[in-house]
Each structure stands twice: as structure tokens, then as C-alpha cells.
Amino acid sequence: MVESAVQRGLEDVVALESRICFIDGKGGRLIYEGYDIRELAARSTFEEIAYLLWYGRLPSARQLEELTTRLATLREVPAPLRRLLEQVPESSSPMDVLRTAVSALAVYEPSESQPGANSIGGAQRLTAVIPTILGEFHRRRKGMPAIRARPELSHAAWLLYALRDKEASELESRAMDVALILHADHELNASTFAARVTASTLSDLYSSVTSAIGTLKGPLHGGANERVMELLEEIGTPEKAEEVVKAKLARHERIMGFGHRVYKVEDPRATILRDWSRRLGETRGDLRYYHLLREVERVVHREKGLYPNVDLYSGSVYSMLGIPKEFFTPIFAASRVAGWTAHVLEEYQDLRLIRPTAQYVGPVDLHYTPLELRE
Numbered sequence: 001m002v003e004s005a006v007q008r009g010l011e012d013v014v015a016l017e018s019r020i021c022f023i024d025g026k027g028g029r030l031i032y033e034g035y036d037i038r039e040l041a042a043r044s045t046f047e048e049i050a051y052l053l054w055y056g057r058l059p060s061a062r063q064l065e066e067l068t069t070r071l072a073t074l075r076e077v078p079a080p081l082r083r084l085l086e087q088v089p090e091s092s093s094p095m096d097v098l099r100t101a102v103s104a105l106a107v108y109e110p111s112e113s114q115p116g117a118n119s120i121g122g123a124q125r126l127t128a129v130i131p132t133i134l135g136e137f138h139r140r141r142k143g144m145p146a147i148r149a150r151p152e153l154s155h156a157a158w159l160l161y162a163l164r165d166k167e168a169s170e171l172e173s174r175a176m177d178v179a180l181i182l183h184a185d186h187e188l189n190a191s192t193f194a195a196r197v198t199a200s201t202l203s204d205l206y207s208s209v210t211s212a213i214g215t216l217k218g219p220l221h222g223g224a225n226e227r228v229m230e231l232l233e234e235i236g237t238p239e240k241a242e243e244v245v246k247a248k249l250a251r252h253e254r255i256m257g258f259g260h261r262v263y264k265v266e267d268p269r270a271t272i273l274r275d276w277s278r279r280l281g282e283t284r285g286d287l288r289y290y291h292l293l294r295e296v297e298r299v300v301h302r303e304k305g306l307y308p309n310v311d312l313y314s315g316s317v318y319s320m321l322g323i324p325k326e327f328f329t330p331i332f333a334a335s336r337v338a339g340w341t342a343h344v345l346e347e348y349q350d351l352r353l354i355r356p357t358a359q360y361v362g363p364v365d366l367h368y369t370p371l372e373l374r375e
């Protein structure tokens, strides 16, 4: 047995080469295909970012128009899947519903019969249909009117319409668009790695995304922003932040929205989302979330030297956009599907079965004891 140092959680293990995303953990920079996230968040749209991640370059005006139109035509949920969504219990976790729906979609639209399903065509279909899946489920359980096709809406505006049924303001659509840009990719995070492991066996795109959704559901990964809002509800006022946070830390509890495996300084996405949380709060005349989060930040940094990650402010932005808390992680998935599919396609292009080894620490040379002789 070869003795070797186990890297728990594969921390700092370089598993593969990729052109899609670079994270400078020390400098706090995030790069998509060479472009800094700060510039993309300020000047781009989610449709542009999806194109960038899939094709490796920013689209021309004509290419962007074609993609935008294509995504709008791919939003429809097929009738058998709509019927399935009508069967799921209304109390189901939206992440369970999303994982089930994407998996079911592969049954109703098998990749074998869909030319290009295991390529950008499948990536576009999944990216376009996820907001509709979320909206269909949410509207049914809330007795809201059925979704109507709104091809004129951008992807971000469509996502807001699907979940709220009221027109989004320019500012709200832009806030949603920026959040989608910020969550679109993040190198080999757990859910993207799960997608690549699945794809590395030559499994199909929909199975790879189903693996990713199941992985993102975990609170150490995608589910943190929901728990941040629960923490704010528990704290109530900025004056109580110190007492509540210190008590949690004393119990060795994790404060959701803080820390990161790669960033050793502030997550640049948190910086941008903090500003959007403030802007939306000012527009609504309600900076409650913002002030609470700033206070929590102060205490956690002083007590643990930890910095905020993308999940700290995203929940406050989504809350102020009128999105129910249980849809925060599904929104993360609605954006990250662009990155997941880009990584799956990259895996297909330079395929290598992902199969690490384990350091065996169990017994050896045991002999079989017949059942009748066992205690």
C-alpha cells in the first residue's frame, strides 16, 4: 500500500486544467474566460455570460441576439413534466423539485433523440427551462395564475416574472441579472466538480446537471444563503448581533455566509452583492437587512478573522426582490447551470475518467468466519 498524504476534501488539489474560470483566492479576484467579474457585473448581462462560458468569447451583437431569442424559445416545460410538477407535494423542497424535474426532462427529451442535447443545445435548453420549472411549481402551490410565455423578457426578468407574476422594475431586473452573472461559474466548486465527475464517465449532460443540483443543495455549498436569512430573523436588530453571533461561535457553530475554501480575503461577489443590498434597501427605504449584515460582518471578522462569501448578501437581495427564501438556492442553480454545462462540455472535449484513490486504513488478511460460528 503506497503511503501518501490524504488531502481531506481535496483541499488545494489541482484536479484538471480548465479555461473557464480562475479564482485568485489571495487577491480576491474572480475571472471568467479572462474577464474580471467586477467588469462583467458592471457592464454585461447573464445572456452574454452564458455565451462567454459556452463559447469561450464574448458574443457579437448578432450572436447575442440569436442566443437571447433561442433561450426565449426554449423556456417551455413539456406537458408530461408539467403534469409531474402538478403531482409533487406542495411542501416539497424546491431543490428536490428542480433535481427531479431536470432528471425527468431527460426522460421526456432523451439526449439520444435530441441532436446536440449533449452539447450547447442541451446547455441552452436547461438554462432556459429552469426558471419556468421553478415558476410552475411555485405558482401551483401558491394558487398564482399559470405562467404565460413572455419572450420579450430577458432571462433575469423572466426568472423574476416566473416567481412573482408582477412586472420587475429596471432596477430589480438589473439586480437579478447581476446576481445571475455573479453565480454563473466558480471553477471546481463541489457541484461543478460533481458534474464533471459524472461527465467524465461519458454520462449525458442532463445526468451531470442532476448530480450538480443534488450537490448544490447542501448548506455548506448552495444552501447557505437561506440560512443567512434565518440568522437575521433570529438576531432581529443590529444591537443583538454581537450577542447572538458570539454565542454561536462559542458553540463552534458555523456562521453561514462566511469563510471559503479558496478565498482568503473577501469574496469579490460579496462586495458587489453588498452594494446591491444597500441600493435595493435605499430604494425601498428599508436598510434593515443591510445594517444587520454589516454588524454581523463586523463581529465575525473581529472574532474569527473570516470574510463574507457570495452567500452573505445574496439572500437579502433576493428577499428585497420578493423571492421566497426556499427559492434562493434554486436561483443559484438557475445561474450556475451555465457554468455546470460549460464544464461538462469542456470535460467532453478533453475527457479523462475522474477516479482518485483512497488511503485504505481498514484491516487486512482477515479470514471468513462461517455464519454459525459468529456471535
Ligand code: SDX
Pocket: 009, 185, 186, 188, 189, 190, 219, 220, 221, 222, 224, 253, 254, 255, 256, 257, 258, 259, 260, 261, 262, 304, 306, 309, 310, 311
Ligand atoms: C459557496 O467552493 C465554492 O466555490 C463554493 C461557492 C461557489 O460559488 O460555488 O463559492 C459557493 O459554497 C460559498 C460557501 C457557502 N457556505 C457557507 O457560507 C457555509 C459556512 N462556511 C463554512 O462552512 C466554510 O467556510 C466553508 C465550507 C465554506 C469552507 O470551509 P473549509 O475551507 O473546509 O474551512 P474549514 O472548515 O477547514 O474551516 C477552517 C477554520 C475552522 O476553524 P477551526 O475549527 O480550525 O478553529 O475556519 C472556521 C472553522 O471552524 N470556519 C468557520 C466558518 N468557516 C470556517 N467558523 C465559523 N463560521 C464559518 N462560516
